[in-house]
Every structure is written in structure tokens, then in C-alpha cells.
Amino acid sequence: MSAPVNPFIATETRLGAQNYKPLGVVLSRGEGVFVWDTDGNRYLDCLSAYSAVNQGHCHPKILAAMIEQAGRLTLTSRAFHNDQLAPFYEEIAALTGAHRVLPMNSGAEAVESAIKAVRKWGYEVKGVPDGQAEIIVCADNFHGRTLGIIGFSTDPVARDHFGPFAPGFKIIPFGDAKALEAAVGLNTVAFLAEPIQGEAGVIIPPSGYFAEVRQLCTVNNVMLILDEIQTGLGRTGRLLAEQHDGIEADVTLLGKALSGGFYPVSAVLSNHAVLGTLKPGQHGSTFGGNPLACAVARAALRVLVEEGMIENAALQGAHFLEGLRSIRANTIRAVRGRGLMLAVELHKEAGPARRICEALQARGILAKDTHEHTIRFAPPLVITRDQVEWALEQIGATLMQEVA
Structure with missing residues (x-):
């Protein structure tokens, strides 16, 4: 006898896309x-x-900041100033070293904003002929779901039957500095990449790759855009993943944890050269930089630092990674990770990773499969050693039982 259908799921199925x-x-x-x-x-x-x-x-300090601000002022639009935007600018700039900040809402909106800004910089500062700006991106990238972004995706599920797409993008392999060197031309204005490819299955580039990338971009007067929407704000055990390579991007994109999960907030962090090209009326967002978003983001950044979450991600992530690597299920193809951004890739013969996620759900763990054969593990940065140990027990038992 089949289990009864949950009424919430039934309604979503009936009415939702x-x-x-x-x-x-x-x-x-x-x-x-x-x-x-x-x-x-x-x-x-x-x-x-x-x-x-x-x-x-539901971090209590972020919740308190949200409730307090929601009772005072939520939205003005950028037609007027508000008393939360300037402090947000000051605090995020002090934390990240950014010279200019453009607040937006979603991560995809931050990516689109950065593309617009570097193209404008290319035409007005670098001297690229109008309409000829080129941005280099990586295969297997994930930068969002807008029409502009999926145009340079290599995932057929994301692309098929959504065209035509905008030109101006060149795709190269991820982690290959020689490919970047060969791809850069006179009209190249930017190289856009994730420090670690999350949706692709937590793909970490070779050691030294981003140091080479930084040098190539500097020598060729190309803006390095790092999409830190997933990797940033402590996830990899550093505030920004770029810090593992000792580099600094020209443009850094933040989102997701910038609000601690309470509200859509994103930001483009850059130098004056890029964001300084934007003049009044040329770009904007009704909700971008609103006082509620800024108050929430300020609290989210504050607790991240004051409560040692970044350091905890490094510590617990190293233990989690070691534990995953110790699991001896013979259908595990690879284990990857940095900080609390981890993945277990299965051999194709093991079947879809979704069934492992379903088995983990039965054991009290929620994880998500990606690219059919990979399971990602990315718990909140407040996880404790005991909780990591318990998770490893459940993951190990599930993999041994399901795919051994």
C-alpha cells in the first residue's frame, strides 16, 4: 500500500510550476x-x-535586527537616502576591502550588474570598440538562471529551448590557466569564475591556478570577477575563498549568506574604476539597498565574525572532510571539499545520487544531489564537532548500505 500524499506537496504539484x-x-x-x-x-x-x-x-540576533528595522522603515527606494545604507557600506567595505559597493537583491542580479558594469568600463576606460566587449567564462559554471546568464552556461538543462542568447562570451575549461591565456584578446574586458564550482559538484581548481589567473588579468588589463555567492562569507573557512590563494579580485559578488537566510540581499564589490562608470539612471533596483535589507545584512555580517563562524567552518570542515574520506564504500569515486563546502561523487554504476539523499533523509540528514552522481554537504557554519561526528555516522552507514 502506497504512502498517502502529503497535502502540501499535492497542492504544490497541482498549482505550481x-x-x-x-x-x-x-x-x-x-x-x-x-x-x-x-x-x-x-x-x-x-x-x-x-x-x-x-x-x-533563524539566528536570534539577525532576527532581532530584522524585527526592529521592520518596525521603523522597510523601503524607500533609492530615490531617497536611508540611515542603514551608509553604515552597511562602511561595514562591508571595512570587512572585505572593497572600494565601492553596489547593493542588489539576488545573486543572479549581482552577476548581471557586474556584467553590465565591466562592459561599460571596457568601452569607456579600456577603449574597446562599442558592442565588441568580450567576457571569458568557464565551462560547467553556475552563475544564476536569468536569460543573460544561461546564455553562457554549458548545462543543456539550463539552456535548451530558452534562446536566442546574447553574444559576447567565450567559454574555456575551468582550472586551466593556459586556456585563459590563449583566450584573452584585445576586446576582453573580464574573466568571470567561481573560486570553487559549487553546482558542478564542488570542483576545486589546481593549486596556484588563481594566482596565475590574477597575474594574467593584471598584465592584460582584464577585470577578474569572482562569483563568491556560494563560496563567500565563511563557507570555505575564510571570509572569501579568494583568500586561500592570496589574491584579490577586481569585482567580488556576494549574496546568499549576506542576509543569513532572512531576506534577499546581494552586492557587487569593486574598485572605483568599474563601478565608477555607472551614472544616475543607468542602473538600479527598487529594492536594492533598502533599509530592511541593509539592517539584516549588517547583523548577518556581524554575527559571522563575532561568533567565530568562519574559524569554525575551517575546523569542522577539515574534520568532516577527513571523515568522508575514511568511508570505504567501493562505489565512492571521489571526495572533495574546502571548509564546509563538501561533496561525495559516486561512480556512475552506483546509480543516481538522489536515492542516497532519500536514504539520508530517513536517517535525519537533508542533503542534495547535483549532476546526478554527486552529493553535496554544506551544513550551517555553527555546526559542532559532535554534530559532525553524528552526521558522518549516518552518511557512512548509508553509503555502506546503499552503494557498497
Whole structure:
């Protein structure tokens, strides 16, 4: 006899667009590293809303800041100044070293904004002929779902039947500095990449790659854009993933954990050369930089630093990675990770990774498959050693049982 269909899931299926395929769990509450479903079952969240909940679910200090600001002023648009935007600028610039900040809403919106800004810089500062600016990107990238962004995706699921797409992008392999060197031309204005390719399965480039990339971009007067929307704000054990390579991007993109999961907030961080090209009326957003978003983001950044979450990500991530590598299931093809951004890739013969995620759900862990054969593990940065140990026990038992 089949299990009864959850009424929430039934309604979503009947009325919603079918562009997602979530696990069969309906969540109703979250606190720290845990979430609860409508039946009261507790789960360790090992996805963190794709790293948007780095600070843990419903962090009380971020919640308090949101409630306080929501009772004072939520939205003015950028037609007027507000008393939260300037402090947000000051605090994020002091933390990251940014010279200019452009606040937006979603990560994809930050990516689109950066593309516009570097193209404008290319025409007005570098001297690229109008309409000829070129941006180099990487194969297997994931920068969002807008029409502009999917035009330079190599994922057929993201691209098929959504064209025609805008020109101006050149795709090269990720982690190959020689390919970048060969691709750069006179009209190249930027190189856009993720420090670690998250959606592709936590793909980490070779050691020294980004140092070479930084040098190539500097020599050729090309802006280096790093999409740190997933990797940034502590996820890899550093504030920004670029810090593992000792480099500094010309343009850094943040989102997701910038609000601790409370509100859509993103930002383009850059130098004056790039963002200084934008003049009044040339770019904007009704909600970008609104006082509620700024107050939430300020609190989210503050707790990230003051509560040692970045250091904890490095410590617990190293232990988590070691534990995953110690699992001896013979169908594990590879284990990758940096900080609390981790992945287990299965051999194709093991079948779809989704069934492993479903088995983990039954054991109280929520994780997500990607690219069919890879499982990502990215718990909130507040996870403890005991919680990591428990998670490893469940993951190990599941992999040994399901794919050994």
C-alpha cells in the first residue's frame, strides 16, 4: 500500500510550476543546524539553502535586527537616502576591502550588474570598440538562471529551448590557466569564475591556478570577477575563498549568506574604476539597498565574525572532510571539499545520487544531489564537532548500505 500524499506537496504539484524536484519533506521550522518537518521529525540541514543559511536557521540576533528595522522603515527606494545604507557600506567595505559597493537583491542580479558594469568600463576606460566587449567564462559554471546568464552556461538543462542568447562570451575549461591565456584578446574586458564550482559538484581548481589567473588579468588589463555567492562569507573557512590563494579580485559578488537566510540581499564589490562608470539612471533596483535589507545584512555580517563562524567552518570542515574520506564504500569515486563546502561523487554504476539523499533523509540528514552522481554537504557554519561526528555516522552507514 502506497504512502498517502502529503497535502502540501499535492497542492504544490497541482498549482505550481514544475521547475523543481525537491525531496519529499515539508519543512515548517528551523533553528541553528536543524530543521523540522510538519510531522515533527528533526533533520540536520546539510544544504543550508545552498549556503544562504551559513549563520544557522533563524539566528536570534539577525532576527532581532530584522524585527526592529521592520518596525521603523522597510523601503524607500533609492530615490531617497536611508540611515542603514551608509553604515552597511562602511561595514562591508571595512570587512572585505572593497572600494565601492553596489547593493542588489539576488545573486543572479549581482552577476548581471557586474556584467553590465565591466562592459561599460571596457568601452569607456579600456577603449574597446562599442558592442565588441568580450567576457571569458568557464565551462560547467553556475552563475544564476536569468536569460543573460544561461546564455553562457554549458548545462543543456539550463539552456535548451530558452534562446536566442546574447553574444559576447567565450567559454574555456575551468582550472586551466593556459586556456585563459590563449583566450584573452584585445576586446576582453573580464574573466568571470567561481573560486570553487559549487553546482558542478564542488570542483576545486589546481593549486596556484588563481594566482596565475590574477597575474594574467593584471598584465592584460582584464577585470577578474569572482562569483563568491556560494563560496563567500565563511563557507570555505575564510571570509572569501579568494583568500586561500592570496589574491584579490577586481569585482567580488556576494549574496546568499549576506542576509543569513532572512531576506534577499546581494552586492557587487569593486574598485572605483568599474563601478565608477555607472551614472544616475543607468542602473538600479527598487529594492536594492533598502533599509530592511541593509539592517539584516549588517547583523548577518556581524554575527559571522563575532561568533567565530568562519574559524569554525575551517575546523569542522577539515574534520568532516577527513571523515568522508575514511568511508570505504567501493562505489565512492571521489571526495572533495574546502571548509564546509563538501561533496561525495559516486561512480556512475552506483546509480543516481538522489536515492542516497532519500536514504539520508530517513536517517535525519537533508542533503542534495547535483549532476546526478554527486552529493553535496554544506551544513550551517555553527555546526559542532559532535554534530559532525553524528552526521558522518549516518552518511557512512548509508553509503555502506546503499552503494557498497
